[in-house]
Amino acid sequence: MKSKIALAFENCKKEKRAALITYTVAGDNTKNNSLKILNKISKHADILELGFPHNTPIADGGQIQGSSHRALKNGMKLKDVFQIVKKFKKTNPLKPLILMGYYNLIYQNGESNFLKNCKSSGVDGLIIVDLPYPENKDFANRCKKKGINFIQLLSPTTSRERMKNIIKNSHDMIYYISMLSTTGGKLKVSPKKILENYNKIKRINPSKNLVIGFGITDKTISSLKSANGLVVGSLLCKTITNSLKMRQNPVTKLDKVVYNLKKKII
Amino acid sequence: MKLKINRNIPLIDQHDKNFMYGGKFGGNFIPETLKKPIDDLTKLFAKLRRDKNFLRERNHHFTNYIGAPTPFIKLENLTDHLGGAQIYAKVVSEANGGAHKIYNATVHCLIAKKAGKKYIVGDTGAGYAGKMLSMAAKKFGLKCKIFMGAKDIKRQRPNVEAMRKNGAEIVPVTTGSQTLVDAVSECMRYWVSNCDTSHMCVGSTVGPNIFIKICAWSTAQISRELMQQVKEEFGKIPKKLKLINCVGGGSSAAGFWNEFINTHAEFIGVEAGGPKNSKLHAAPLTNGSKIGILHGAAQYVIQDKEGQIGSTESISAGLDYPGISPLHCFLKDTKRAKYTSASDEDALKAYLLVSKLENISPSLEPSHAFAEAIRIAPKLKNSEVIIVNSCGDSLKDKDIIKQKLGSYIR
Numbered sequence: 098m099k100s101k102i103a104l105a106f107e108n109c110k111k112e113k114r115a116a117l118i119t120y121t122v123a124g125d126n127t128k129n130n131s132l133k134i135l136n137k138i139s140k141h142a143d144i145l146e147l148g149f150p151h152n153t154p155i156a157d158g159g160q161i162q163g164s165s166h167r168a169l170k171n172g173m174k175l176k177d178v179f180q181i182v183k184k185f186k187k188t189n190p191l192k193p194l195i196l197m198g199y200y201n202l203i204y205q206n207g208e209s210n211f212l213k214n215c216k217s218s219g220v221d222g223l224i225i226v227d228l229p230y231p232e233n234k235d236f237a238n239r240c241k242k243k244g245i246n247f248i249q250l251l252s253p254t255t256s257r258e259r260m261k262n263i264i265k266n267s268h269d270m271i272y273y274i275s276m277l278s279t280t281g282g283k284l285k286v287s288p289k290k291i292l293e294n295y296n297k298i299k300r301i302n303p304s305k306n307l308v309i310g311f312g313i314t315d316k317t318i319s320s321l322k323s324a325n326g327l328v329v330g331s332l333l334c335k336t337i338t339n340s341l342k343m344r345q346n347p348v349t350k351l352d353k354v355v356y357n358l359k360k361k362i363i
Numbered sequence: 364m365k366l367k368i369n370r371n372i373p374l375i376d377q378h379d380k381n382f383m384y385g386g387k388f389g390g391n392f393i394p395e396t397l398k399k400p401i402d403d404l405t406k407l408f409a410k411l412r413r414d415k416n417f418l419r420e421r422n423h424h425f426t427n428y429i430g431a432p433t434p435f436i437k438l439e440n441l442t443d444h445l446g447g448a449q450i451y452a453k454v455v456s457e458a459n460g461g462a463h464k465i466y467n468a469t470v471h472c473l474i475a476k477k478a479g480k481k482y483i484v485g486d487t488g489a490g491y492a493g494k495m496l497s498m499a500a501k502k503f504g505l506k507c508k509i510f511m512g513a514k515d516i517k518r519q520r521p522n523v524e525a526m527r528k529n530g531a532e533i534v535p536v537t538t539g540s541q542t543l544v545d546a547v548s549e550c551m552r553y554w555v556s557n558c559d560t561s562h563m564c565v566g567s568t569v570g571p572n573i574f575i576k577i578c579a580w581s582t583a584q585i586s587r588e589l590m591q592q593v594k595e596e597f598g599k600i601p602k603k604l605k606l607i608n609c610v611g612g613g614s615s616a617a618g619f620w621n622e623f624i625n626t627h628a629e630f631i632g633v634e635a636g637g638p639k640n641s642k643l644h645a646a647p648l649t650n651g652s653k654i655g656i657l658h659g660a661a662q663y664v665i666q667d668k669e670g671q672i673g674s675t676e677s678i679s680a681g682l683d684y685p686g687i688s689p690l691h692c693f694l695k696d697t698k699r700a701k702y703t704s705a706s707d708e709d710a711l712k713a714y715l716l717v718s719k720l721e722n723i724s725p726s727l728e729p730s731h732a733f734a735e736a737i738r739i740a741p742k743l744k745n746s747e748v749i750i751v752n753s754c755g756d757s758l759k760d761k762d763i764i765k766q767k768l769g770s771y772i773r
Contacts, residue, residue, distance in 0.1 A: 152539065153657060153672045155551045156394040162538060174669055200392055201656040205670035227392040227656065232381055254399040254558065277396055278556045 101193040103269040116143040120330030123178040124168030137352040141359040149198040158281035160331035179218040186219035195222035222246035281331025284312035288320035322362040382572035389689035400558040432588035440720040448743035456756040466581040468495035472503040475562035482561040486550040488543030489681030490522025492566030497531035507531040510550040514541040567612025568688035571659040582618020603747040609731040611682035615754040635677035636704035643676035646704040657686040678707035679727035705734035724773040726755030
């Protein structure tokens with residue numbers, strides 16, 4: 098049986114467009130709002146990434162750190178994250194949802210326990226920022242056995258040999274980090290150059306769904322729309338921060354932003 | 364599984380193919396972007412440590428720039444005052460710059476030059492790692508950026524001034540607790556974004572495996588000197604010998620003990636117990652913290668049940684860190700070293716006593732080690748020997764000491 102992630106990409110290919118992938122942090126700015134946000138933006142986004150917050154994130158920039166901080170201040174625990182997923186999946190059973198975060202939370206929760214919770218709440222995939230290949234081999238296999246996608250990451254520093262190995266060990270989606278940066282950095286490489294690298298990776302195995310993330314905003318997204326998928330995260334976290342500052346409703350604000358992002362890649 | 368030290372392999376090399384010590388400490392829990400830079404650095408260091416020219420160069424700078432050997436002295440007055448074991452100090456604070464951090468900083472600058480990097484970035488807590496890195500960077504012609512928690516910038520003013528004088532850019536870190544843990548995170552984030560042009564120096568024996576290795580390999584100079592000095596003083600290694608060292612990240616202790624690992628010398632590591640009557644501390648080994656991942660490595664770390672890194676508190680900025688080197692986790696679990704803690708108050712008392720009685724004045728970090736020496740010395744026979752690594756000078760803590768004790772002596 099095909100995974101919901103694979104189906105989402107198939108759908109987009111039929112419509113000849115890139116998949117829109119959003120990233121928000123569970124519990125930002127409240128538990129309820131983050132569920133409401135998922136429900137709203139899932140009408141425009143093809144795949145949803147949901148961050149489980151960690152207080153010592155070594156690869157995230159200021160925006161996502163801010164969102165994680167807000168969520169943790171609200172007392173966000175892993176069990177709340179799974180509850181949000183479960184509630185979301187009740188009304189959106191077909192929409193793929195990926196959890197993203199750092200390994201220590203999984204380690205403390207216990208790998209088996211964590212995967213069990215993923216399964217029962219309906220998580221479709223995992224991105225673990227600090228568990229690279231080949232250290233992630235065992236865990237990625239355990240995910241596969243449970244029918245959960247383990248999403249491998251590639252970066253501009255990844256050698257070609259290494260890329261081949263990682264792609265061979267990948268599941269339905271691979272994430273290409275556009276540039277040397279933490280999340281939310283300003284795009285310091287031209288979209289043309291990013292797509293050049295993207296195409297090189299695609300040629301290794303054209304059948305794999307490859308998405309681009311890091312530094313993608315409403316300004317840059319259309320120039321990268323030939324990719325299989327595009328991830329927008331920090332812009333959304335920033336939108337929440339700004340709407341809180343202006344005393345606006347982050348849910349409706351985010352709905353609009355994601356709607357506009359989608360328009361730019363159709 | 365019972366963990367054991369392998370007598371035939373240097374401690375830093377006793378890891379498996381995943382770079383884990385004892386199968387559970389260390390490793391490389393890093394973002395994909397850092398895989399290649401870390402891999403490159405690992406290969407370069409493996410080559411350099413076998414390269415006779417590089418070793419000659421290192422030794423030249425250790426002798427002529429850092430100043431080797433640092434003094435090994437008997438603390439006669441303290442010994443008499445306490446009655447009991449003979450107390451000695453390895454006065455590492457006499458090294459150029461005033462602390463053991465100069466070894467790691469110098470080696471990192473030499474490596475950065477070999478790697479063709481023009482920029483070097485580092486983290487700092489007490490400000491020593493930053494001060495030394497800025498000094499060494501200046502000497503070797505590298506541009507230097509130092510990440511330091513905003514709280515530490517306030518409480519370690521003399522070292523901050525020194526860094527500025529050396530021409531380093533100091534980046535205040537205002538996230539989280541605004542101390543060392545956040546400085547290391549922010550420095551790593553910076554490296555993720557700039558690993559193509561910059562070399563990163565992690566200030567202690569923490570972080571991804573290669574940084575643990577480089578740091579412990581550098582500070583090992585302390586025990587190479589000490590081994591000789593001990594043999595000169597006693598003719599052989601005394602039958603009952605205790606080597607006492609403070610541990611925050613654990614770089615000075617790793618260096619102080621390294622050459623003695625296969626001897627009968629006892630190792631005692633002293634963590635920061637924090638203020639008395641407070642639940643907060645920076646002593647994961649003493650207080651039975653669980654293994655977790657921090658800054659790219661598995662280690663005993665202060666954290667909550669969920670895996671969020673916990674808050675710490677210590678009067679000493681250099682020990683104020685929730686984690687501890689995987690090497691020390693390994694030494695603890697193999698029972699090769701024992702770990703305990705000293706409170707802020709004990710450390711202050713120890714600073715005062717040593718400064719009053721002796722010609723040295725330890726900073727608040729080694730004062731934790733002196734506190735333990737002072738606690739146990741009276742209970743030991745006078746044939747027993749205690750050596751404390753006095754790895755920093757109190758001058759940098761003048762403000763804190765004045766505030767806590769009303770006056771400062773040195």
